Amino acid sequence: MSISLLSGLIILVLLVIMLLMGVPIAIALGISSVCAILPIMPFDVAVLTASQRIFSGISVFSLLAIPFFILAGNIMNRGGIAIRLINLAKILTGKMPGSLAQTNVLANMLFGSISGSGTAAASAMGSIIGPVELEDGYDPNFSAAVNIATAPTGLLIPPSNVMITYALVSGGASVSALFMAGYIPGILWGLSCMAVVYILARKNKFYSNVQMSGKEKWNVFLQALPCLLLIVIVIGGIIGGVFTATEGSVVAVVYSLLLSLFGYKSIKWKDLPGIFKESAQMTGIIIFLIGVSSIMSWVMAFTGIPQLVSEAMLGLTDNKYVILLLINVILLVVGTFMDMTPACLIFTPIFLPVCQALGMDVIHFGIMLIFNLCIGTITPPVGTTLFVGVKVGKVSIESVIKQLLYYFGAIFVVLMLVTYIPQLSLWLPTVLGVM
Template identity: 85%
Template structure:
């Protein structure tokens, strides 16, 4: 048996066993990766190599953007930004069928784009819009399904921490290009869900009876402008080279903090320590996960496991459309059992060589893998956004899942479009001159 096959089997078997035992994925990754080094070198050298890989894996300047974007998202979640975005979305949806649910969809896209968190969007929007929808006669299952299905759009519409993680593990893919590439797929996801909401709302007779005067609409729009300006400042600054993604994340923190405390006055300085603590805990989990995954990345590169997988897939067929479909199926299955960050860290080094061998673009692959794993966040058994949306909506997974199936169908169609039409991802970054 070759070294690459043996190391691959060790990682796979030990990882599966430990995950089934309930071992945290970061610990499982670290232990299985160290054990996979043992056929190559003695135990003491294996441990030393693993330690070095952890520190080198997290000693990357661009990773500083992750804790700051997490902090900015937590500040926004508590700073009254959500309700302003909901009011802005109400202006857009008007009296269309299921207007409140449509508002939820647009607000999720806007809030997710600002906070970069699907779970934060599901929690903030569901807790605010859900009770209003219930008062107007919407069923809890209908409201929760619309909220859950569209919350992950913020992971595609920048800023997005998972894009920064992908950039790192993919060998330095442009963060600016990834940010721009995520806009159209993320918007298409939201629009597809709006179509589903439209037909379901017509079927059940859900219509909004609330009207707003021109003066009220103007007021709602003006109050939302500072929130939208955050997107312009941060994303615009990154795209046009005013500052890096890391510097942009710091700008996002400062802006959202000042806006929440002095602009909307919905947060006070005494709330900051609790937000810092929560952000530090989330950051610690992600950064440690990136560190231990660096061990596995080194093992795979050293033993040639990605090349082995690439040869195996290309040995099945040389039809790139079939191979892309196989990769999508695998990622969709993986996403139901694994959180996004570890999945990106594990499967990017495995499938990227296959993808590049097909002559495809590294940015397009990043959007494709993130899109697949976003779907995993709203599917059981490990869908974090699903569980948050169900809890906030006050429904059971069994009841809401029946309606989610319709959304899954619409989202899967968009996934196929994103997979097989690369320009949906590449047009914006190409047009803006970020990639050629």
Template identity: 80%
Template sequence: MNTALVSGLIILVLLVIMLLAGVPIAVALGISSVCAILPVMDTSVAVLTGAQRIFSGISVFSLLAIPFFILAGNIMNKGGIAVRLINLAKLITGRAPGALAQTNVIANMLFGAISGSGTAAASAMGSIIGPIEKDEGYDPNFSAAANIATAPTGLLIPPSNVMITFSLVSGGTSVAALFMAGYIPGILWGLACMVVIYFIAKKKGYRAKTKFTFKEAMKIILQALPCLLLILIVIGGIIGGIFTATEGSVVAVVYSLVLSLFFYRSISLKDLPKIFKESAEMTGIIIFLIGVSSIMSWVMAFTNIPTAVSNGLLAISSNKIVIFLLINVILLIVGTFMDMTPACLIFTPIFLPVCTALGMNPIHFGIMLIFNLCIGTITPPVGTTLFVGVKVGKVKIETVFRQLLIYFAAIFVVLMLVTYIPQLSLWLPSLMGYV
């Protein structure tokens, strides 16, 4: 039996056993990776090398962007921007069928992009828009489903921490290029859900009851403008070469602090220690995962597991349409059981060589991977965004899940378009000279 097969089986079996036993995923990754290298390496050398890989894996300057973007997102989450973005979204949707649910979609796209968190978007928007929808006669399950289905769009629309993680694990794919590549797929996800909402709302007779005067509309736009400027300043600065993604994350923190403390005055200095603590905890989890996953990446490279997987997939079919579909199915299944960061860290080194061998651009692959894993955040049994959306919507998961099925169908169609039409991901990066 060859080394790649033995090591691969050890990783798979131990990882599944430990996860079923409730072992934290970072610990399970580290132990299974070290055990997988033992058949070809002395124990003391394997353990020492594993420790070295953890430190070398996190000693990367670009990783500093993650804690700063997390901190900026937490400041903005507490900074009172949700209501202002909801009012702007209401203005955009007007009196279309299901206007409040349509408002939820646009607000999720805006807020998710600013906060970089699908769960934060589902929580903030669901808790504010949900009660309003209920007062206007909307079915709570319909409202919750619309909120849940569109909350992950902000993970595709930059800035996005998982894109930074992918950049690292893929060997240095341009963060700016990934940021640009995420816009069209993220917007298409939101638009597909808005089409679904339109037809359901038209059938059920859900219509908006609010009209805005010109004066009210201008006030709403002016109040929301500072929030939107964060995206423009950070993404524009990165794309324009004014600063790197890491420096842009610091700019985002400073801007969000000034906006929340002095402009909106929605947080005070006494709130900052709690925000810093929450951000540090989230950062610690992600950075430790990245460090431990670098052991697995090294083991895979040392034992030629990616090559073995590539050869195995290509033995099934040489047709790239079939291979891409198979990879999508695997990622969709993985996403239902694993959080985005560890899944990205584990499966990027496995599937990226296969896709690049078939002519797929790494930027295109990154968006396809992230899109798949975003779907996993709204599917049981580990869909964190799904559970948050159900909780804030005060509904049962089984009734909401039935309503989510039609959204899943629409989102899957967009996934297939993103997979098989590379320009949906590559047009904007190529326009900016990244491809």
């Protein structure tokens, strides 16, 4: 048995066993990776090497963007942003069938991109729009399904922490290019769900009676304008070369803090220690996970596991479309029981060499990977956004899944388009000159 196959089996078997036992994913990754290298390396050398890999894995300047974007997102979550974006979305949806549900879709896309969190979007939007939809006669399962299905769009529409993580583990993909590449797939996800809402709303006669005068619409726009300017300033600054993605994350923190403290006055100084603590805890979890996963990345590279997987898949078939479909299926299954960050850290070094052998661009693969893992956040048994949306919507998973099936179909169609039409991901960053 080759060392690549032996190491791969050790990692796979130990990782599955420990996850089934309830061992935290970071600990399971570290132990299985160290054990995988023991057949060719003494224990003390393996442990010392693993320790070095943890520190070298997190000693990357671009990782500083993660804690700052997390902090900016937490400030935004408490800063009165949600209600202003919802009011803006109401103007844009007008009198469309299911206009409140359409508002939910647009608001999730806007708020998710600002906060960088699908669960935050599902919680904020569901708790505000849900009761209004109920008063207007909307089916609670219908409303919850719309909220759940569209909350992950903000993970594709930048800024997005998982894109920064992918850029690191892929070996230096451009964060700016990834940010730009996520726009069209994220918007297509939202538009496909809006089409489903339109069809179902007409069938069930879900209409809204919300009326606004021209003056009210103008006031709503002015209230939401500072929120939208955050996206323009941060993303525009990154694309224009004014600052890097890491520096842009600091700009996002300063802007959101000033806006919430002095503009909307929705956060008080006494709230800041709690926000800082929550952000530090989230950052610690993600950074430790990245550090430990760098052990696995090194073990895979050292033992040649990615090359083994690549040869096996290319030996199975030389049809590019079949291989990409197979990778999509695997990632969709993985996403149902594993969170996005560990899944990204584990499967990028495995599947990226395969896709590059097929001529796939590293940016295109990153968007395909993240798109798949976003779907995993709204599918059982470990879909965090699904659970948040169900709780906020006060419905059961069993009842809402029936409604979600329509959206899964539409989202899967968009996934296939993103997979097989590279320009959907690559056109915008190419035009803007960031790749």
